[in-house]
Structures are given as structure tokens and as C-alpha cells.
Amino acid sequence: MEPKDYLKDINEIKDMMNKSSRFISLSGLSGILAGVYALIGSAVAYWLVRTSARGYLILDGTIFKLCLLILFLVALFSITTGIILTTIKAKKHGAKIWDSTSKRLVFNFLIPLIAGGLYILIILIQGKYGQTGALMLIFYGLALVNASKYSIGYIRYLGFIQIILGLIATLFPGYGFWLWVIGFGVMHIIYGGWMHFKYDRK
Template sequence: MESKNYQDELAHIRQMMERSSRFISLSGLSGVVAGIVALLGSIYVYFIFQREGVDYFDGERNIYTPALAQELFFVALVILVLAISSGYIFTARKGKKKNLKVWDSITKRLLANFAIPLVTGGFFCIALWYHHYFPLIAPSMLIFYGLGLINAERYTLSDVKYLGICEVILGIVALFWLGWGLIFWAVGFGFLHIFYGILMYRKYD
């Protein structure tokens, strides 16, 4: 009986330590929704290509005009806003359900560590767009996003690190298949998010 109480106390202490050092309100559903939004955005972009007369799957390297690249940039921005909004909603709901604070010092550290590679990558992608290096934008987004996840892992669920590693690897591979950014973008931000979101939901939610 004493052994059981001792184990319960250790488990409680371990849980309290985890709550005080890691952001554990992150919801797996936010990853699933973000992935679905990214896939819908990819489908929408494909129809934009059709409208512009671009046969994306003809086996040729695809080159885009500045006007088309600008439209794609704003579509990606809308997808980003929708993904972040849904992520906040599901995470806040999980935090409220488990009586956890969503905004505290750990959250600030998490966002700071995530933002450093992400903001750097954002300016890098804007520079690529400015200089018309459009095929490099999608691989760069995957790589910097993955680095952001890896950098933020110390303040949240460890599974995030593995998602980040997969994103970086996918982005590096995409660098050798320029012109196929939509496919890699859909896999990285769509299918990988859905896959890891389901895993995290079943494991933590």
C-alpha cells in the first residue's frame, strides 16, 4: 500500500514538473485541421494553375510569372492565418478542458524559439520572391518551418521534433526537384500535419 502511494506521489510530482517546464496544451486536432487547410489550399492552387494554362503534371519544370507567384504568395498567407487560428482555438479548448494555462512564461519561450527560425525564413522567402527565385520558396518554407519546430521542441511535446525533422528532410529533397513545390508543400504542410496530428491526438488528447 505504501509502495502504491509512493508511486502515485512520484507520478504527481513528475506531472507537475512537466506542466511547469513544457507547453502541453498543444492539441493534435490543431495539426489535423492545419493539414486539411493546407491540402485544400493546394487543390485551390492547382486550379489557379489550370486557369493560367499551366499543366502542372506534364513532367516539365514549371516556371511562374511574377504576377502568378504573387497570387500564390497571398494564398499561402491566407492558409497560414487559417491554420494558426484553428490551432489556437483547439489548443485553448484543450487547455480549458484540462485546466491548464495557455498563455504563460513557457508559452512565451515556446513562441520565441519557434519564431526565430520562422521569421528568418519568412524574410528569406520574401527575398527569394523579390528576386524572382520562385522555385526555391516552397523548399525554403519547409526547411525553416522544420527548424522552428525542432527549436521549439524543448518547451513542448517531444513529438514536435520528429515532425520538424521530417519537414527539413522533405524541404532538402524538394531543393533537388525544383518546380514541384506544390507537391512537396502539400505533403509537408498537409499530409504530415494530419498524420502527426492524429498520432498526437491519440497519445495526448
């Protein structure tokens, strides 16, 4: 056997090991749609706040509750779409959607996300909602970075971008809403589009 055959075999073994330890069926299209949902939701929320009698958000107001509902619906639609499209992609490639790797992915993703969600809920109850957008970006970024070792490694870079945007939002709270739009809307569309053309179309 020639040296190049050995190298080919080694590369094939490495690819098999990588696929067995990483969940690679995430759909890029679901990322695009998540970004679209975020843009639509933020546009509706912005319109509600700007056309309200006060023209700004207050914690105990009806507009604030509507914004929370919009946020919940954006998350619900994004998660549902992600599950459906990822399941379709996994079946197409003959991969399991729920195995030990995907379980580790979800577990590591949810740890920072749940901790961050509870922290944000606590400060909202305390009437401190000025940094909500920044905290959402930071904890979501941490969740992506934490889960990236069980999925396509490039996801960590999206996580880093979200964290950076969140930190910028803490420095400039007046731009928190727009940085949230960039992070959850624009960056999801860009990253989802890149994943779709790099992985999904093969």
C-alpha cells in the same frame, strides 16, 4: 513507506515538473485542420496555375499573387484555428493559455520562422523562387524542432520530417510543390490525428 511508494512519488514529481516546463495544451485537431487547409489551398493554387494561359507560374503574374494570397489565408486559418482549439483544450484542463512556458514556446518557434520568412521574401524580390517550397519546409521544420523543448517532445519528429522533405525538394526542385503538399498537408493530418487520439481524447 515501501520502495514502490517512493518510486510512485518520484514519478509524480517528475510529471509535475514536466508539465510545468512544457506547454502540453496544443490541440491535435488543429493540426488535422491545418493539414486540410493546406491541401485545399494547394489544390486551388494548382488549378489556377494549370488553367492559366501560360500553364506555369511567373513571379510578376496575377496567378502568382493569387497563390501568395492563398498561402496567406492557409496560414491565417491554421493559426486562428490553432489558437481557438488550444484555448478550449487549455480551459478544459484548467491550464493557462498564456504563461511563461507558452511564451517561451512561441518565442522559440518564431525565431527560425521569421528569419526564414524574411529570407524567402528577399529571394522572391530577387526573382529567385525555385526553392521557395523547399525553404518553407526547412525553416518550418527548424521552428518545430526549436520549440519542441517547450511542448510535447514528439513535435520534434514532425520537424525532422519537414526538414528532410525540404532537403529532398532542393535536390528535386521539380517535385517541390508535391513535397510541400506532403509536408504541410498530409503530415499535419497524420501527426494531428495521432496527437488527437493520444492526448486529446483522454
